[in-house]
Amino acid sequence: MNEAGKIVRSTCPYCGVGCQVDLQIRENHITRVDAPFDVAPNYGRLCTKGRYGTDYVSHPSRLTYPMIRKDLGTHPRKPIGLAGFRRASWDEALDLAADKLASIIRENGGDALGTFCSAKATNEDNYLFQKFIRGVLDTNNVDHCSRLCHAASVAGLQITLGSSAMSNSIAEMKDLEVLLITGSNTSETHPVISTFMREAVVKNGARLIVADPRQIEMTQFADYYLQHKAGTDVVLFQAMAHVIVKEGLVDKNFLDERVEGLEAYLPTLEDYTPEYAEEICGVSADQIREAARLYGNAGAAAIYWGMGISQSVHGTDNAISLANLALLTGNIGRPGTGLNPLRGQNNVQGCSDSGGLPNVFPGYQPVSDPDVRQKFEKLWGVELNPEPGLTTMEMVDAAEMGVIKGYYVMGENPMMSEPDLIHARHVMEELDFVLYQDIFMNETGEFADIILPAVSFAEKEGTFTNSDRRVQLIREAVEPVGEARPDWEIIQDLALRVEEKLGRQNSAGFKFENPAQIWDEMAELTPPFQGITHERIQLEDGVHWPCPTPDHPGTPYLFSDSFPRGKGKLTPLKYRPSAELPDKDYPLILSTGRVLYHWHGGTMTRRSKLDDIYPEALVEIHPYDATTIGVDSDDWVKVRSRRGEIEVKVLVTERSPQGMVFLPFHFVEAAANILTLDARDPQAKIPDYKVCAVAVEKR
Amino acid sequence: MAKDRTIQLTIDGKKCSVPEGTTLYEAAKSLEINIPVICLHEATTPEGLCRQCVVEVEGWGRLAPSCITPAEEGMEVLTESERVIRTRRTILEMLNASVDLSQSPALQAQMDRYKADPERFPGAKKREKVILDDNPFYIRDYSQCILCWRCVQACADDMQYTYALGIGGRGHDSRITTFFDYPLPETTCVFCGNCVGVCPTHALQGKTEHLLEKGLQHHEIRARRREERNERRRST
Numbered sequence: 011m012n013e014a015g016k017i018v019r020s021t022c023p024y025c026g027v028g029c030q031v032d033l034q035i036r037e038n039h040i041t042r043v044d045a046p047f048d049v050a051p052n053y054g055r056l057c058t059k060g061r062y063g064t065d066y067v068s069h070p071s072r073l074t075y076p077m078i079r080k081d082l083g084t085h086p087r088k089p090i091g092l093a094g095f096r097r098a099s100w101d102e103a104l105d106l107a108a109d110k111l112a113s114i115i116r117e118n119g120g121d122a123l124g125t126f127c128s129a130k131a132t133n134e135d136n137y138l139f140q141k142f143i144r145g146v147l148d149t150n151n152v153d154h155c156s157r158l159c160h161a162a163s164v165a166g167l168q169i170t171l172g173s174s175a176m177s178n179s180i181a182e183m184k185d186l187e188v189l190l191i192t193g194s195n196t197s198e199t200h201p202v203i204s205t206f207m208r209e210a211v212v213k214n215g216a217r218l219i220v221a222d223p224r225q226i227e228m229t230q231f232a233d234y235y236l237q238h239k240a241g242t243d244v245v246l247f248q249a250m251a252h253v254i255v256k257e258g259l260v261d262k263n264f265l266d267e268r269v270e271g272l273e274a275y276l277p278t279l280e281d282y283t284p285e286y287a288e289e290i291c292g293v294s295a296d297q298i299r300e301a302a303r304l305y306g307n308a309g310a311a312a313i314y315w316g317m318g319i320s321q322s323v324h325g326t327d328n329a330i331s332l333a334n335l336a337l338l339t340g341n342i343g344r345p346g347t348g349l350n351p352l353r354g355q356n357n358v359q360g361c362s363d364s365g366g367l368p369n370v371f372p373g374y375q376p377v378s379d380p381d382v383r384q385k386f387e388k389l390w391g392v393e394l395n396p397e398p399g400l401t402t403m404e405m406v407d408a409a410e411m412g413v414i415k416g417y418y419v420m421g422e423n424p425m426m427s428e429p430d431l432i433h434a435r436h437v438m439e440e441l442d443f444v445l446y447q448d449i450f451m452n453e454t455g456e457f458a459d460i461i462l463p464a465v466s467f468a469e470k471e472g473t474f475t476n477s478d479r480r481v482q483l484i485r486e487a488v489e490p491v492g493e494a495r496p497d498w499e500i501i502q503d504l505a506l507r508v509e510e511k512l513g514r515q516n517s518a519g520f521k522f523e524n525p526a527q528i529w530d531e532m533a534e535l536t537p538p539f540q541g542i543t544h545e546r547i548q549l550e551d552g553v554h555w556p557c558p559t560p561d562h563p564g565t566p567y568l569f570s571d572s573f574p575r576g577k578g579k580l581t582p583l584k585y586r587p588s589a590e591l592p593d594k595d596y597p598l599i600l601s602t603g604r605v606l607y608h609w610h611g612g613t614m615t616r617r618s619k620l621d622d623i624y625p626e627a628l629v630e631i632h633p634y635d636a637t638t639i640g641v642d643s644d645d646w647v648k649v650r651s652r653r654g655e656i657e658v659k660v661l662v663t664e665r666s667p668q669g670m671v672f673l674p675f676h677f678v679e680a681a682a683n684i685l686t687l688d689a690r691d692p693q694a695k696i697p698d699y700k701v702c703a704v705a706v707e708k709r
Numbered sequence: 710m711a712k713d714r715t716i717q718l719t720i721d722g723k724k725c726s727v728p729e730g731t732t733l734y735e736a737a738k739s740l741e742i743n744i745p746v747i748c749l750h751e752a753t754t755p756e757g758l759c760r761q762c763v764v765e766v767e768g769w770g771r772l773a774p775s776c777i778t779p780a781e782e783g784m785e786v787l788t789e790s791e792r793v794i795r796t797r798r799t800i801l802e803m804l805n806a807s808v809d810l811s812q813s814p815a816l817q818a819q820m821d822r823y824k825a826d827p828e829r830f831p832g833a834k835k836r837e838k839v840i841l842d843d844n845p846f847y848i849r850d851y852s853q854c855i856l857c858w859r860c861v862q863a864c865a866d867d868m869q870y871t872y873a874l875g876i877g878g879r880g881h882d883s884r885i886t887t888f889f890d891y892p893l894p895e896t897t898c899v900f901c902g903n904c905v906g907v908c909p910t911h912a913l914q915g916k917t918e919h920l921l922e923k924g925l926q927h928h929e930i931r932a933r934r935r936e937e938r939n940e941r942r943r944s945t
Binding site for chain 2: 037041055058062068197201205208213606619622
């Protein structure tokens with residue numbers, strides 16, 4: 011068999027880089043994945059997940075028909091595998107779901123529902139989801155995993171700039187002059203972006219600063235590697251700001267024209283001397299000075315960060331400390347500069363853009379704003395709830411208090427991704443109703459009453475928005491498995507049935523024939539999308555929003571003239587230590603994160619050949635600590651925290667510093683989040699996944 | 710030297726003006742003359758290795774590899790002269806003598822175009838190698854390798870900056886290899902497959918495709934993977 015098969019252009023379903031892929035299809039299977047060499051953002055490059063990790067699409071354990079729990083109504087509900095469910099028709103499953111949702115609304119009101127939309131689903135799926143939640147279920151309780159990911163970056167950028175997205179484009183990276191990477195293990199979490207960063211360094215002479223507690227691969231390309239202690243980011247970056255001010259490396263014109271708050275900010279920097287920072291962070295004062303000079307003297311310098319900055323009890327402060335650096339030196343609003351949170355999921359940017367957040371409609375238009383609400387009420391033909399809804403973690407709290415009675419979860423796995431899992435699972439057992447919509451059974455689905463099988467990225471049409479705000483198409487490449495349906499179709503069908511049960515015959519206009527029509531309705535309501543249509547993306551491969559009119563070229567970098575809040579705001583910060591620090595009972599810091607070959611809760615990658623090369627969890631331990639504990643690589647250890655314990659194999663390595671262990675969170679059999687702490691950033695409500703205290707002992 | 714200088718030249722009798730620094734290959738392309746290539750790829754740095762892209766330049770004693778020869782003022786270039794055609798034919802015949810080109814449709818098409826005789830060097834020593842199957846993602850069949858270097862370039866400074874692949878051996882024994890010939894999982898390889906994406910033959914091939922071509926069904930491939938996985942687990 012040597013024929014080429016069919017080739018379908020699409021967008022990779024893994025991370026926020028949004029690589030364009032050519033899927034080669036034979037006999038309804040993806041048999042090869044290539045990347046077009048002449049198309050942004052990846053220009054022919056892929057990573058192992060994109061090239062070899064899409065085989066989960068045809069995994070035999072895909073959900074292929076709707077199912078209903080056999081012991082429906084039993085309290086408390088217990089997690090149960092597929093054997094605990096029976097096959098149902100779409101009509102039976104959707105009618106039952108509609109009944110349950112309608113009765114919760116009638117008895118307790120819509121705010122008794124908690125809903126999760128999906129950073130893996132399309133913009134169109136998510137727009138329709140939040141329209142259903144707000145317009146039919148009468149609540150704004152809709153959120154997604156972005157809360158557990160870049161919520162603090164969004165909060166920090168909102169305070170300082172009024173914005174919430176990566177400011178500059180991936181295309182600028184290879185021409186950078188100076189770049190600072192912090193809290194991002196870029197070569198494993200955004201591998202293709204890391205190749206452009208390395209190109210900047212190796213080929214174009216860019217200078218690189220890496221600040222990270224772990225000695226990640228990117229440090230091999232760095233001019234300065236600042237190995238600060240976990241959780242001391244604010245001090246490190248404020249000390250760099252201190253040096254920049256003291257040595258006169260600020261951009262005076264930029265400060266005069268585009269920044270406010272300088273008078274209040276400057277005195278607060280006095281205490282952050284490099285010597286003080288050396289004490290707190292463990293990075294030498296000289297290194298801090300030199301890194302600050304490199305950043306401060308650059309003609310253009312860009313900052314990139316990931317979860318290491320945002321997943322922290324002081325995540326918002328961390329993001330602000332980076333924004334302060336950029337504002338002081340005028341390193342924003344031009345090519346090669348910027349404040350760039352690297353988005354994790356393929357469509358986490360788009361899910362937020364499409365209104366998958368409790369406080370805003372699509373395009374970040376506040377639900378509390380009467381004018382905005384009126385606009386949506388008019389087009390949707392319904393009255394809307396003015397109260398902002400609850401965030402993911404607040405929904406868990408509300409469920410615990412009995413305020414929330416039911417969950418609707420689309421394409422997310424909170425039972426792997428929430429912190430302090432034992433507690434979160436217990437809360438789930440008490441719910442009255444759980445509706446679950448996904449492509450596979452996972453740890454969350456085990457709590458469901460009703461399972462609705464959805465299709466994967468390769469079986470549907472729609473758009474994903476990548477980390478640099480580029481809206482790109484996915485296309486149907488293989489036939490859907492079994493009776494599985496696209497999310498938007500399921501939502502629409504369910505919405506019509508709930509409306510009927512509530513006696514509001516087809517009030518909100520759920521009569522879309524395809525995703526392009528859904529996009530058009532969203533664009534009509536969302537000014538920055540108004541120049542974008544599926545047709546246009548088809549022609550141009552992708553369009554960067556904001557793009558307000560059809561003849562607007564799109565916006566690869568933001569803030570050339572002003573910030574959304576007007577002037578950028580320098581914001582004083584106070585260092586707060588992490589919520590739980592090591593002590594004699596729990597002497598080590600636990601930091602969690604990802605590895606190259608796996609993805610988040612593992613629902614996809616553990617059903618892929620990627621799992622063959624990295625089949626089990628490994629806890630990284632520094633050789634010094636390994637000797638103290640008396641273990642070597644491949645030995646088994648127990649890792650204990652105040653929340654729970656897991657057993658896991660050891661990898662002895664100097665990647666993680668002495669006093670800190672690192673654990674990936676992809677593996678259910680050694681779920682890192684059994685150990686993590688539900689302590690949240692006060693502003694962003696994001697939990698701290700990077701610092702908690704554990705004890706490690708030989709098993 | 711002014712950068713924006715324009716060069717005038719003639720290619721196959723057609724006048725052409727290009728910015729200084731443009732190669733003859735690119736200049737020809739701007740006239741929609743497609744010079745055949747083997748080692749050249751848009752994602753990798755031209756190295757002038759295979760010499761398939763040679764052209765005849767009036768007044769030059771030797772043929773010029775068009776992928777690395779900059780256009781010069783007043784050049785008269787022939788891209789399909791008798792001498793060029795004979796050279797290309799011989800290159801293909803020599804390649805075919807030592808390497809299995811059956812899985813490369815692009816090279817087969819060039820064989821047809823230049824009427825290359827696959828049996829021209831019947832006594833030549835074939836490059837016969839065992840298929841290397843040391844990872845879950847792709848196989849390496851170096852009996853199909855034409856040493857174009859694209860994979861090495863993609864792994865290094867043209868795409869991935871990972872430096873897992875290199876060139877070893879000399880003469881007939883020249884080959885693509887890893888540090889100490891280690892299996893890929895023991896090298897810096899991150900299995901991005903960017904090397905597979907630029908390979909012009911099936912020397913590098915996704916394992917799924919490889920097994921499909923051997924006649925296995927999708928479910929059999931999955932079962933085989935499971936078996937290999939269990940084997941690895943037993944051996945560690």
